Amino acid sequence: MMSDPDYPLRRIVFVTGPSGAGRSSALNVLEDAGFEVIDNLPMRLLPMLFSETEQTRPLALGIDARNRDFSTNTVIDLLGALATRPGTVAEMLFLDCSTEVLLRRFSETRRRHPMAPADRPADGVQAEQDLLDPLRARADVLIDTTDLNVHELRAEVEHWFAPEGKRKLTVTVQSFSYKRGLPRSVDMVYDCRFLKNPYWEPALRELNGMDEQVAAHVATDPRFADFSQKVLDLSLLVLPACREEGKSHFSIAFGCTGGQHRSVTLAESHALQLAEQGWQVSIRHREINARQRIGTQTT
Template sequence: MTTSDPTARRIVFVTGPSGAGRSSALNVLEDAGFEVVDNLPLRLLPAVLDEAGINRDLALGIDPRNRDFSTNIIIDSLGRLTGVAGLAPELLYLDCSTDVLLRRFSETRRRHPLAPDDRPSEGIIRELEMLAPLRARADVLIDTSDLNVHQLRAEVEHWFAPGGQHKLAVSVQSFSYKRGLPRSVDMVLDCRFLTNPYWVPDLRHLNGTDAVVADHVMQDPSFAPFEEKVGDLCQLLLPAYRNEGKSYLSIAFGCTGGQHRSVVMAERQALRLAEQGWQVSIRHRELDLRKREEAGAR
């Protein structure tokens, strides 16, 4: 939910499956100046959301383990607050893939709260089913599957920085088709038709952030018209999404290995959008993964 009033108090409902980073996200919001109420029983929600008593940005941690948990109550509360002068309600959903959630529970040896006597996988499935309506309603969705705690902090700060105005923010990323499509992206653009620097021995070990690689990719006759059309598409869609009330838009560029062509396109489009005044963040999934692997090998 966006608002044209930069002085409006933000009310952020924070939820997601256990193990996806809800507590970490709330800590970031608290550091950012939000008043944080975690694990709130929903029967107390009306009192907390009394408009007359909200005098600062508010973050509410919603835990599906509560016995009075109800997606309908949360969605109804968001609807009731929408349009109230001076308030800007939003739903932040921390998403995560099932296999990563299972690995996190296995590594910490924690029991899943919805399956204390069963396998964690059973509890994960139950919880995701319960939360499905909230995931579909989310104003901001952050997939934490590939994020460490520092990257999660950066993502939350990006969307909810102090004094941040309610406008469309754009996330641009690169990825490898070999590892599958990124989760929760709005637009996916395939760069595999462009000249592949991988087949040039001197460029293979480099990546799309290196100028020599970017120059090689840009020499492809198809690059300039492709870049122009993508830019035109963004100029058409981004204002429309913003006017529709969307808080964020995620654009992903893919190539075979996620090292060269997709990185070049992501870098150039992120720069272009930033120069046009859009709030932009950039992430290279495969390059980030390689950095983590290299750091772990030391």
């Protein structure tokens, strides 16, 4: 579809398929790829959602038989109407799966089928497949998940819908004080307490690791350069593997005694090195940020 230069281009993907085929997993992949994801919105509210003409962020909509006032004809009509809108690309992703595998998945999870809560799962699976047949026939992209694991499904969805087919991984680098304990939900932690401590230099004590004088002092430790390089080498080994595994976020933390000097210097240096390698990096200094918040509250 050609876009009109007077209108912003917006991609809208309807994601559907029988229960147990991987629809929720596909929506998670699209959300990681930058899509706004809305699941099981009542059908009557969809036209109102599409009336927001100023929105340009790609949108993924989870649609299945559990949707209130679900109708295959309504979905197909909406796709047709969106296809005529300038600047809009509307597609349907259908996640399909064999009956045998769907039954096995429901048996493993011991969940009732939404279309047969009081009957055999096989009856619900068959009824849902019959109901969704018109959408399957209308699908722009059909992915059969029968023989796919979660990583293979992610790769398939990203191939069709992620920008340039690339997985995104954001990295957080932070500093902290061991006195206040380890940060929560950290993937990798480095202890910097073996490095030369600027705290014992009166002129540096009130500064922090973001100050050039402190960073230069820490860098004079003969172990600093080797440590910094080995940490970078390890990150550049681990981060691509984490991205391939489907992780969307990875957190690296540097700790020292007070969380003010050595850990801050290492965190700043490492974040810059990763950014220069093309990684999307955010940085946080837990103790410094906490002091700043306290200072703001007392002024």
